[in-house]
Amino acid sequence: MRADAARGVRAQLEERLRANDRPGAVRIAVEAVTGERLDIATLYRDVLTPLLVETGTSWQRGDVAVWQEHLASATVRTIVEILYPGVLKVRAAAVPAGRKVLLACPPEEAHDLGLRMVSDRFDMAGWTTYFLGADTPPAQVVDAARALGVDAVVVSSSTHFHRVGLRAFLDELKRHLPGVDVWVGGAAFAHDREWPADELVDLDAVLRPGAREAASPVAGATVAADDGAMPTDDEAMPSDEAAQGDEGGPVDEAAPGAGEA
Helix, strand or coil: CHHHHHHHHHHHHHHHHHCCCHHHHHHHHHHHHHCCCCCHHHHHHHHHHHHHHHHHHHHHHCCCCHHHHHHHHHHHHHHHHHHHHHHHHHHHHCCCCCCEEEEECCCCCCCCHHHHHHHHHHHHCCCEEEEEECCCCHHHHHHHHHHHCCCEEEEECCCHHHHHHHHHHHHHHHHHCCCCEEEEECHHHCCCCCCCHHHECCHHHHHCCCCCCCCCCCCCCCCCCECECCCCHHHHCECECCCCCCCCCCCCECCCCCCCC
C-alpha cells in the first residue's frame, strides 16, 4: 500500500513540476504526509530522492534546463522545511539511540539537500544530529566533531568531480578523529562499486531499531538519499545529476544510501 501511495505521489509531483507549479507540488507532498498516505521517511526515500535523481539525469541528457532543475530542488527544499516540525514530533516519540552524528559536505560541495534529508532521518531514528550543511572545511568538521562528542560523521558528495578531493578529506577526518565512524554517500556513489565498502553507509541498516552496533556501513549503501543515497539536492539531483548546483549550476545531488547523502 505504501509503495502504491509513493508511486502515486511521485507521479503527481512530476506532473506539477512539469507545469512549473511549485505551490501545487508542495501541497501534494505535504498533504500526503498530513493525510497519512505516507510517513516522512518514506516520502524522502521513495519520492523526493528518486525525483531529484531523475531530474538531474534529465538535465544531463539535455531534456531539462538548469533553471528547471533548480526549481525542482527549491520545491523539494520547501517541502523538507515545512515537514521539519513533523520530524521533531517523530523524534520526540522515538527511543533515544544514544548516539550523535555530524553531517557535512566537503569544500566546494554546495549541494546539501540530500544530506539534509538524511539528517532528518537520523533525527527520527532517535539520534542527536548536528547538520553543518554545504562547503565545510575539514578542520571545522574535526573541531565540531570533537566539541560535540559525536559518534559518527556523514559526508556527502554529489558529483564524481568532487570525489577526487573527497578522498583526502575523509583521510584527514579519520586521522584526527580516531574512534569516530566516518561514512560517505550521495549521488556520486549511486552506482559505485569501487569505493571502500566500509565507508559507504547503508542508511536503512544503520537506522534500524536495535542497530546500535551497525557502526560499519554496509557495502552498496550510500548515505543520503537512499535513502537512497545521501540525498542530493539540488541535490538529489545530479549524480545522477552532476553539476554545480542549487547555488550554482546544475546539480548532482541525488543523495543519501549510497545515493542519499
